[in-house]
Structure formats: C-alpha cells, structure tokens
Amino acid sequence: MTQHQRQSILCPNCRKLISVSEPRCPYCDTARPGSIWKNNIWTRGFNNPSLLIRAIISINIGIYILSLLLYPEALGLSMHPLTFLSPSDNSLLLLGATGTIPIDRFHRWWTLISAGFLHGGILHIFFNMAAFRQLALLVSREYGAYRMIIVYTLGGVIGFWVSYIAGVHLTIGASAGVCGLVGALLYYGKSRGGVYGRTLYKQISGWVVFLFIFGFLVPGINNWGHGGGILAGIILGFVFGYQEKKKENLVHKSLAGVCAAVTVLILAWAVITSVLYRLVG
Secondary structure, eight states, X not given: OOHHHHTEEEOTXXXXXXXXXXXXOTTTOOBSTTOXXXXXXXXXXXXXXXXXXXXXHHHHHHHHHHHHHHSGGGOBOOSSTTTTTBOOHHHHHHHTOBSHIIIIIHOOTTHHHHGGGOOSSHHHHHHHHHHHHHHHHHHHHHHOHHHHHXXXXXXXXXXXXXXXXXXXXXXXXXXXXXXXXXXXXXXXXXXXXXXXXXXXXXXXHHHHHHHHHHXXXXXXXXXXXXXXXXXXXXXXXXXXXXXXXXXXXXXXXXXXXXXXXXXXXXXXXXXXXXXXXXXXX
16 A cells, blocks of 8 residues: 555545545535544444444344343243333333323433334334335435434434324334335435336335334334324425435534434433443332
C-alpha cells in the first residue's frame, strides 16, 4: 500500500474516494470530510445501511436475551411455537413495555420507544427482525439510511401511541416500526409509479393484507399499532420525500441523530434500572 493510499478516505457524505487532507469534498462539497467528527463509527453506520441494520438487530437480540434472564424462573417453556421462550410480564414491564398500564399508572411515556425493542417469544423476534432486515434495506436504498431511521423510530412511536389511544393495555414488539417502513414503501411505490413503482406497491400491499389477516386470526396481535405504524410511514414518506425527489440533507441527518440518541439513552436507562431493580430487590 502506498503513502497516497494510506491518506485516502471515503467521503462520509457521498462515499467517493478523496484525500484525507481535502478542505472540502470535490464531489459533494462537504466541509472537512477528513474530520474525526465525520469519520467515525456513528457516520459510517449511517453511510453503511447493512452495518446500521445489523446493529439494530443486535440490540433487539441483546435486550430479548436480557428479558429472559431477568426472571428465569418465570421463563415460558411451553412447546407452543408462539409462546416458546417467552419472557415474563415482569421483565417486559421493567424493560419498557408500553400501553395504558405503563403510561396511565406509571407515567412512563418513554416506553413508546423502548417497547419496540421488546419481544414476547423466539418466533416473535425472529419474524420481526427478518421483516425489518428486508424492509429496512429497501427503505435505505430508496429514502437513505437517515430517513429510514426517522421512519422506523417515529413509525413505532406513532403506532404505539395510536394503540394507547385505542386502549391497548400492554404491548411490545418491533412490528409498529416495521409497519412504518411498510407505509413509507407504499407511499414510494404509489408516488414513483412506473413499472418498478407499481410492482413494489403491489408487493408491499400484499404485506399489508397478510398483516391484517394474521392480526385478526391470531389473538394478542396489536392491529392498532400496525395500522398506526403504516399510516405514520405514509405521512412521513410524503413529508420527508425519497431520494429521487430530494436527497438527504442536514434536517434529515439531524433528526435521525436525535432519534438514535434518544433511543440509545432510553434503552440504556431501561436496561440499567431493570438490572439494578433485580439485584437490589
């Protein structure tokens, strides 16, 4: 490797190869692209959707494992596929399940975010993460990773808020946020049109039909959260636009950063307080 190669970097904004000493990127005009503040794991994650998506899935898995370990004596070992390896209600409440019980009784509004990282069984987390991975990659491609984070986070919050207004007592799962991604793709396919847009819209519409049939056939599914997430995704897709209409800008990046930071802080609070409660209690 030559000295020149060692001093080259990928621009944190446009991902073109440039010199680390460039005062501005010659391709996209980003100021000080070699700055440590713009070339770190945070920005690399947003510029590499696969890395970002793997990180979110890893957080979900880690919190699911913790939910099993908090009350191992109450672990659901039923051979029923929907309840196998299910954490106790106590674990879910401690870690931030949402609904009328946590919000009205304990004023835990922050659970509108934390509930999206909790799951009620091995199949629950498997199907949610499989759907998230597929849809998040697609939304990242058409909207960009920053807007994907915005849609996923706010779609989940709005979906859970709708289910709270509808009187759902206790609810968890990434599906509200996943449905936000579904809504954004519905808007994209309908708005873009053409062969690709119409095909995508038709495929995603099939997901919606399946979600609601599944929701009405299987007890305990939060259809209000699903519907609220889809509606939120459509509105957010319209408000923030997609790549072909509007490139990601500072507003998108700032809001995505706020969503990510608030989520990390809430999850850290939920994890620390839950572990301390079990150790001291």
